[in-house]
Each structure stands twice: as C-alpha cells, then as structure tokens.
Amino acid sequence: MSNDTLFDLTNFSDLLLDAICVVDAEGRFLFVSAAAERIFGYTPGEMVGQPMTALIHPDDLDRTLQAARDIMAGRPNPHFENRYIHKDGRTVHIRWSARWSEKDRFRIAVAHDISERKRAESLQAALFAISEAAHAAEDLSALYRRIHAIVSVLFPGRRFTVALHDAQHGRADAPRDEAGRLAVPLRAGESTIGALVLEGGGDGAPHAAEDLELLQYVGAQIATAIERKQLQGRLLHMACYDELTGLPNRGLLNDRLKQALARARRDGSRLALLYLDLDKFKRINDTLGHEAGDRLLQAFAVRLKTCVRETDTVARLGGDEFVVLIEDQALPDYAHRVAARIQHAFDAPLGLDGRPLLTRPSIGIAHFPEDGDDERQLLGHADNMMYRAKRQRDASPLASG
C-alpha cells in the first residue's frame, strides 16, 4: 500500500476530530489538519509557519518546551496536557500524543481537545468547594471570601460580585443584561435572595452562553450555601440572644463571665456584676397587659444600655431580671458609680404609648475576687444583694404597694 495509490492522507485526516500537527525542530507548524480550526480557531493556513509558542498559554510555556525536548530525546509523555489560547481569546485544554521522527526531523503530534472535560471537572470541584465552604466558613463574610476565591479559579481574570437582596429597602443592587456582564439570580426556595454578576471577558460573545450555564450551576450552589449560613447565623443568634430585647441571654452571659474571670485571674484584675430586678413589674402586666409588659422590658433594656460602656455586657436572664458585667474597672468603686448612674437614669419615667411609667430596678453588686471565686458564686452574691436592696425598699416608709 502506498500513499499515492490508496489514500490522500490530507483528505482522510480532515475527518478526524483530533488535530494532527507537524512541528519542526524549532517548534514551527509545518502542517496542521483541518480539525485544528475547530480546536484553536485558526485555519491551517494561518497556523503553518507560526511558532507553536505563540499560541500556548503563557503559564504552560516552560513545561511545554520541556515536554518537546523530552519527545525529541526519545522520551515521549503519552498523557501530556497543556493549555492553548483560542483565536477568540478563551483557553482550550489539549491532551497530546506526540513522537519525534529523527529521519524527517519533525515532531508529529495529535491534539485532543479536553476542554469540555476540564470544564466539567473544574465546575464539579467548584461546586464541592462551595458546599464545603458553607460548612467550614465561620460566618457569612468568611463564606463570601471563600466563594470569591473559588469562582475566580473558575473564571480567571473576570470580576465577580455576589449582590444580595436588600430586604429592608426591597431592592437587589445587581445590574442585568448589560454588555460584557452576565447576571444570574440567586434563588432560595421561592424567593430571590440576590444575584451573581460576572464582568469582563464578555466580548467573547460566542461563549457567553457557556459562561451563563456555568454561572447558573455555581449560582444555585452559592444560594444554597448562603441560605444555610444565614440559617446557621439565625440559629446561633437565637441560641445566644434574648428574643424580646435582643440582649445576650443567660447562656451567653455565662460564657462571657467565664472568659472574663479567666482573664481577671490571669491578670490579677477585678470585675463586677450588677444584678437588676424591676420593682413591682408584675403590676404592669396585671394592669396594662402582658404585651405592654413586654414593651416596657424592651424600653428598659434600651435605656439600661445607655448607662454602661460598649464593652460591658448587658444581659437579660429572663423575666424582669438583668445583669451587667463590668470588666476593666477604672476605679475601685466604679460598679457603685454605674449602679448609681442606672438608678438616676430611671428617675425619669419610661414612655409607654405616650403614658409615662416610672420603672425602677433594685440592684445588687458582686465583686471578683472579694465576693466569689466563680460565676455561680458571684451571680448568687449579686442576686442576694439585690434581694437585700428590695427588702430595704419594702421596709422604707416611702415604699408603695
């Protein structure tokens, strides 16, 4: 069988999906089959005479040149993969099988386009990484940072934004359908929580549809991750904060007190607890109703917070009982000064539906280390002191029913 009798090899190779490339010792294309145009975007006429290095992805250049040297030294790597830049600017992934012909002094290589497989692999890796991030990220902003890192691998060189719907103002700050910009909605169940926006590289319009598809997959996963993180955040908040007043609850107070005690022991510093219980609060409930009682507790919490520093913890233990944890006392009698400030603040009535209501707390104080070694002893002492204050109040001739 000879070339000229049975086959015209050029016509035959036109049928292949893989491209046959013949490159000389200097790395210039001598011949490429018709499939090269489908893979690289250039016609054989445009490629022949060009150095292959002009088309190789710059990050893959060195190892490609090394692979070429290996082939010429008789050590071909049958699974060599690298990236080329397609005529339209996108990256194509190629798997090569190549051989060096010493007699002809050229390399003959078959290029198999594996871009689809690579795309599927990186999409799968991104989806998995996003779902992992939803578990591992500490909070929403840590999750966004992880998502940004993951998506920038998937869409290198593109600008990417997660725009969340602003529930308070009823808008999503996401641009849509503008030139060079792709946007997909982030859907959680029936509602749209925001949008995913990809910018840059949009002039490669032929691939906008592929990018959009990728973005939709990623968007679905990101929406799930954000929703999961938001739910975790809400559950965590519910576990640590009092629903009525938004103040830290007993559990969170205990944690903070434990940590504060550990610091105080280590530094040899002091701390104080104020235990507050509203006077005659039951009467408010009985006369104005439970709902009015709730609003009074909320108003009380707001004013109480104005009496202490940002760094002090104001917690609601439950019912009409509150605790203030004071660290870093500036002066030895600092806690008594704060208690006096609180009493003074409640000399003025709280307003409830335009009606002034005089609401006072009884306050007990405990100091570390004088009044207890641990949180239980300190809270117990402050509670006892608060009851002592109430008894004094009840015994006072000014006390009212």
Ligand SMILES: Nc1nc2c(ncn2[C@@H]2O[C@H](COP(=O)(O)OP(=O)(O)OP(=O)(O)O)[C@@H](O)[C@H]2O)c(=O)[nH]1
């Ligand atoms: N509105 C409302 N009331 C509550 C809540 N939790 C507890 N209470 C009520 O708060 C009242 C607490 O009363 P106490 O502290 O025992 O009694 P008091 O009337 O304040 O009397 P003294 O403390 O002795 O001055 C009870 O009537 C509880 O039913 C709540 O979340 N909302």
